[in-house]
Amino acid sequence: DGGITQSPKYLFRKEGQNVTLSCEQNLNHDAMYWYRQDPGQGLRLIYYSQIVNDFQKGDIAEGYSVSREKKESFPLTVTSAQKNPTAFYLCASSLHRDLNTEAFFGQGTRLTVV
């Protein structure tokens, strides 16, 4: 089945540790996105990538890093510099940057700092 897979579904991290969230898609989409969701704040864009080996900062990129070495993969690293990392993280992809086609979402990863 085609789609976007995020793993793990739940993730616990100790303060001061880096952690990487996985996002894989087999839809042959060019564009991929990472969003952070907090109650009452909607989805805020962290990073996005329109093509392999290229990515841009979104609105809240501080404390996060990404890579896009393969078309199907767009992992997000939450670094120790992110002061409040506990949140629900959503990955999405769309066919291309033109955005006249819909974005498809993964099921999300809930990250908790303990």
Next chain:
Amino acid sequence: AQSVTQLGSHVSVSEGALVLLRCNYSSSVPPYLFWYVQYPNQGLQLLLKYTTGATLVKGINGFEAEFKKSETSFHLTKPSAHMSDAAEYFCAVGSSNTGKLIFGQGTTLQVKP
């Protein structure tokens, strides 16, 4: 810069009543507009989208939305609410100019029996 404002973080309707969820956008270029629905602890599912052409857009589950350029609005409606419509709804704006997809704060729809 693009932005989206959803008026009302919570909307409550009775089953069978009209659903109206409001969305206003800001965009310096012709926008692409979307409505998504999210059920608890899940990803987002597309309800409908406007890219070009007809300004009244019909989506899944009986929802529709009308693009009004003069009002910079893209409100979501459904004539008769069903219990299964209870969820969180997000309006989003994108453009080919930036490649960014920006979401509003979300509106939680409660449907009362």
